[in-house]
Amino acid sequence: MVELIVYGIVLGSIIALGSVGLTLIWGITNVFNCAHGDQMTVGAYVTLLFAGIFSKIGPLQASVGPFSFSWGVLVSFIPSVVISIGLAVLMDRLVFRPLRRAGAHPMTGFIATIGVAWALRGLVYIIWGADFHFYAEGLRGMLFLPAGVKLRTDEIFIMIVAWGSVAGVYLFLGRTKAGKALRALADNPNLARVAGINTERMLLWAWGIAGALVALAGILYGIETQLRPEMGWIFLLALFAAVILGGQGSVTGALVGGLVMGIAQQVSTLFLMPTYKPAVAFIIMILVLIFRPKGIFGRGKAK
Amino acid sequence: MIGIVDFLVSFAIMASIYAIFSMGLNVHFGYTGLLNFGIAGFFAIGAYTSALFTAKMPTGALAAYVQQAFGLNMPFLLGVLFAAIFAGIVAVLVGLLTLRLSEGYLAISTIGIAETIRIIFNNERWLANGAQGLIGLKRPLSGIVAPQFYNYIYLLIVVIFLLLIYFALERGIRSPWGRVLRAIREDEIMAAADGKNVFHFKLQALALGAMVMGIGGALYAHYSAAIQPSVFEPLFGTFIIWTMLIVGGTGNNKGAILGAFIVWALWSWSTFAILKIVPVSFQTRAPYIRYVFIGLLLVVFTLTRPKGIIGEERQVSRF
Numbered sequence: 362m363v364e365l366i367v368y369g370i371v372l373g374s375i376i377a378l379g380s381v382g383l384t385l386i387w388g389i390t391n392v393f394n395c396a397h398g399d400q401m402t403v404g405a406y407v408t409l410l411f412a413g414i415f416s417k418i419g420p421l422q423a424s425v426g427p428f429s430f431s432w433g434v435l436v437s438f439i440p441s442v443v444i445s446i447g448l449a450v451l452m453d454r455l456v457f458r459p460l461r462r463a464g465a466h467p468m469t470g471f472i473a474t475i476g477v478a479w480a481l482r483g484l485v486y487i488i489w490g491a492d493f494h495f496y497a498e499g500l501r502g503m504l505f506l507p508a509g510v511k512l513r514t515d516e517i518f519i520m521i522v523a524w525g526s527v528a529g530v531y532l533f534l535g536r537t538k539a540g541k542a543l544r545a546l547a548d549n550p551n552l553a554r555v556a557g558i559n560t561e562r563m564l565l566w567a568w569g570i571a572g573a574l575v576a577l578a579g580i581l582y583g584i585e586t587q588l589r590p591e592m593g594w595i596f597l598l599a600l601f602a603a604v605i606l607g608g609q610g611s612v613t614g615a616l617v618g619g620l621v622m623g624i625a626q627q628v629s630t631l632f633l634m635p636t637y638k639p640a641v642a643f644i645i646m647i648l649v650l651i652f653r654p655k656g657i658f659g660r661g662k663a664k
Numbered sequence: 665m666i667g668i669v670d671f672l673v674s675f676a677i678m679a680s681i682y683a684i685f686s687m688g689l690n691v692h693f694g695y696t697g698l699l700n701f702g703i704a705g706f707f708a709i710g711a712y713t714s715a716l717f718t719a720k721m722p723t724g725a726l727a728a729y730v731q732q733a734f735g736l737n738m739p740f741l742l743g744v745l746f747a748a749i750f751a752g753i754v755a756v757l758v759g760l761l762t763l764r765l766s767e768g769y770l771a772i773s774t775i776g777i778a779e780t781i782r783i784i785f786n787n788e789r790w791l792a793n794g795a796q797g798l799i800g801l802k803r804p805l806s807g808i809v810a811p812q813f814y815n816y817i818y819l820l821i822v823v824i825f826l827l828l829i830y831f832a833l834e835r836g837i838r839s840p841w842g843r844v845l846r847a848i849r850e851d852e853i854m855a856a857a858d859g860k861n862v863f864h865f866k867l868q869a870l871a872l873g874a875m876v877m878g879i880g881g882a883l884y885a886h887y888s889a890a891i892q893p894s895v896f897e898p899l900f901g902t903f904i905i906w907t908m909l910i911v912g913g914t915g916n917n918k919g920a921i922l923g924a925f926i927v928w929a930l931w932s933w934s935t936f937a938i939l940k941i942v943p944v945s946f947q948t949r950a951p952y953i954r955y956v957f958i959g960l961l962l963v964v965f966t967l968t969r970p971k972g973i974i975g976e977e978r979q980v981s982r983f
Contacts, residue, residue, distance in 0.1 A: 393768050459967055468699055468767055469966050472910065475903055476962030483955025490949055594898075598779060601772050640783050643776030650765055650773065 363508045365627045371516045373623020374523035375585065379578035379596065380603040380615040381530060382449075382571020388547030388610020389560070389567055391467035392457065395474040397575060398597030399481040402590060404445045404576025405583035406489055411437035412496060427514045429497040430584060442576045449572030450565060452477055458561070478594065485590045494588040519581045526577055527616060530570060534612060539566055547610035598639045599626065602646035608656025617657065621645070673815045675932055680822045681883050683924035684829055686908045687917050688876030694915040694976070695837055696869040697849035699767050702758075702774030704901025705781040706751045706874045710881025711891050712785060712792050713750040714743035718802040718886075732798065733791050740804035744825075744882040751878025752871045754781075759867040778902065786893040797892025801885055822883055826921070829876055833917055836872070845869050846915075904931065907962045913972030922973060931958065 383397050415421045415433030425435050456477060460470050502514035534540035546553040546563050554560055579593060586592070603622045607614020622642050629641040649656065685703060692698040721727075721735035738746075762773040786795050805817050836842050844865050847855040856862050885891050895901070904927065912923020934954055942950040965972065 391768070393772060456963055456967065463967075465966075465970065468771075469970055471699070471768065471771060472906065473963050473966040475906065476959040476966065479899075479903065479959030479962070480956045481959075483952045483957075483959060486952035486955060487949050598776060602776075605769065605772065634787050636787050637783060640776075640780040643773075643780060646776065647761060647773055650769055651761060654765060654769070 362628070362631070364510045365631065366624055367506075367510050367512060369624030369627035370620060371512075371519055371585065371623070372627060373620035374520050375578050375581050375619075376596075376599050376603050376623050377616045377619025378523045378526060378574055378581065380600045380607070380619050381527065381612055382567070382574050383600055384604045384607060384610055384612060384615040385543065385547050385567045386571055387604060389550055389564060390457065390461070390470065392470035392474065393601070394571075395471065395597065396452065396478040396481060397571070397600060398593035398595070399478045399485070400445060400448065400572065400575045400593065401579035401582065401596060402485055402588075402593035403448060403481055404441050404579035405588050405592065406485055406494075407444050407576070408434065408437045408441040408580045408583070409489070409494055409496065409588060411440050424497075427502050428518050429499070429501040429513075429515050431497065434496045438577070438580060441580060442573050445576030445579075446569045446572035449568040449575070453564060453568045458564075482590055482594065489588075489590070491590060496584055496588075515584050519585055522577060522581060526574060530574065530612070533570075539563070543567060543570075544612075547612075595639060599623075599642045602642040605646050606649050606656055608658040611656070611658040614656055614658030670815065673819050675928070677815060677819050677822050677887055678932070679925045679928040680819070680826045681880055681887065682905060682908060682928050683826055683921040684822075684880035684883065685877055685905045686912065686920040686924045687829055687833055688873040688880065689905055689909050690914065690917060690920040691833065691837075691845075691869055691873035691876065694909065694920070695842065695849060696845045696866060697767070698763075698866060698870060698873075699771035700774050700870070700873070701771045701898075701902055701906075702776075702778030703877055703905050704896045704898055705758075705774070705778030706755065706877035707881040707884070707901050708778075708781050708785060708893070708896040709751045709754050710747035710878030711885035711895070712798075712881075713878070714740075714747040714882035715798050715801050715885045715891055716792060717746045718743035719798060719800075730793050730796075730798070731789050732793055740802055740886060743802070743886070744879055747878040747882035748875040749878075751881070752875040755871045755874030756867060759870040763863060763866045763870065775898065775902075778896070778898065782893050782896045782901075785896070795893060797890060797895075799890040801889045801891070803886055803889055818887055822887070825879060825883060829879065830917055830921070833876070837917075841865075841868075903962075904958065907958055907965075909972070910962060910965050910970075911972055913974040913976070914970075915976030916972070916974050919972050919974040926973075927958070927961070930954075930961075 379397070379401055383394060386392060386394050412434040415436055416431065418433065421433040421436060422431055424430065425432055456473050457470055460473060504512045504514055506512055534544050542553070542558045543563050543566055545556065546558055546560065550560070582592060582596060599622050603618035604615050606618035606621060622645070625645055626638040626641050629638060633641065685707065689700065689703060692700040716732060716734055717736045717738045718740060719732070719735040720737045722730040722732065758774065758777055762770050765773065785792055788794065792798055803814065804821060806814055809817055844855065844860050847860070848862055848865055852862055908923035908927045909920050911927055912921065913919020931954055934957065935951055938950045938953055939947060
């Protein structure tokens with residue numbers, strides 16, 4: 362039980378990281394971004410691409426400390442995050458901004474995100490094929506913690522990176538002017554607009570943050586499990602559940618929602634087959650929607 | 665020559681089955697504005713219901729390999745009827761849980777419900793043989809022609825269902841009941857202010873569309889004669905149907921049918937074209953070009969032609 366909760370926190374950290382961008386975009390534009398999971402996949406695979414290139418460089422071949430992956434993989438985080446930010450901004454420019462300009466219903470945007478998701482997944486299949494990929498071969502280091510908890514050293518790394526990035530975003534949202542404007546916008550778009558906040562510019566920030574965090578989430582999920590083209594799409598279900606549990610536009614809510622979903626999915630394996638994990642996330646989400654339609658940290662008015 | 669005709673017949677059968685799903689979605693999204701992203705769930709319920717109701721319980725050596733909850737050996741038409749009824753019942757249950765939520769939540773809930781249904785069929789082997797699925801399903805009227813000509817008979821059956829559903833839906837949508845649905849789609853609050861029980865109408869629309877999808881599922885099951893849970897993954901079970909409706913025209917049953925034929929033609933014919941062009945070493949990956957293509961098609965249509973090729977008629981009621 363303790364062990365499952367610890368695994369749940371590891372999984373929940375990745376869900377939390379992936380869901381911050383999703384809730385920001387949803388809060389500002391009312392669009393659920395169904396391509397978010399596939400952006401995660403792209404982030405993971407681009408890292409694989411660069412890790413392959415960097416593996417030719419001698420000094421980068423060594424493993425990073427006690428972790429399973431090499432310095433080449435770690436350095437690849439940078440181009441992957443940059444490309445993911447670019448992709449996110451490009452998606453907004455090419456698809457969502459024209460829809461906003463045309464005054465389209467948010468649900469049209471929702472449908473468009475499914476098309477984007479398909480196109481991205483198709484590209485991943487074309488470039489890397491349907492096979493599984495790993496960042497590192499061989500055994501992975503283990504830690505034996507009290508209460509019989511076995512944790513991989515990689516999982517410590519995952520939690521450090523996940524919560525480090527989240528702390529960074531929190532500082533940005535809490536301390537900088539742009540961050541505060543973004544929070545105001547995600548919380549109440551109309552009020553923020555009346556206060557003179559430039560929505561379009563702030564949306565670029567939001568997509569940028571979403572792109573960066575989602576790439577990291579994808580890479581960390583790739584380290585935790587393996588890379589496959591459907592990884593992000595399957596993960597999306599948990600992301601949506603976390604975001605809805607947290608409430609529209611609430612970053613804190615998404616983080617709490619992510620942890621709850623991670624722990625619930627892992628603990629459910631005590632009673633159910635592990636293949637039921639995605640269903641568990643959804644059943645919790647539907648229960649939340651029935652009893653608390655605005656989520657735990659949601660706005661006063663459900664939209 | 666015969667090869668081409670056979671190919672066209674099997675193409676027309678699948679396109680017609682997809683057209684039935686597309687019309688079911690049109691009841692949900694096109695007329696009532698409900699975002700049902702869980703078509704695959706109703707598809708699966710319809711297919712499995714008809715399969716279980718019409719199949720014989722496995723006996724002898726087969727029973728060691730095939731498990732199923734029941735097998736009633738009913739005729740094909742009763743299987744289709746129960747498929748529609750069960751899909752309708754599931755829709756009412758889903759609707760009671762989710763229809764009070766706003767549209768985006770409904771969409772995400774339905775994705776989850778469809779996935780849950782698929783995972784249940786995949787895991788619970790006692791129900792319908794788990795991941796292996798059911799094979800050897802009943803093929804109606806299969807005795808009357810030689811097996812190589814059977815598809816002609818089945819095409820006739822599917823087209824009859826397609827036409828019956830088309831005319832029934834056209835009648836429904838042009839009735840006062842259908843006008844209320846469109847009023848709800850345009851402005852829920854106004855419809856409520858006019859004294860319409862929005863929730864009840866949405867529930868009826870959800871059930872009706874789901875019953876159409878259930879029939880589609882049953883027709884698919886008896887055509888392929890074999891179903892497994894992997895058929896009901898979101899891609900083929902839900903999103904290709906969304907692309908069909910958006911491309912063809914939302915709020916227009918002719919558009920729904922047209923979209924199904926166009927998108928299915930692009931999907932099934934592009935395989936040959938792609939395999940001719942690309943080098944041999946790339947052939948295992950080449951079919952995924954279609955993912956990109958269909959995805960972009962959906963994006964381009966939502967951006968440039970959100971009403972589809974033939975949009976809704978301005979006047980749908982004849983006085």
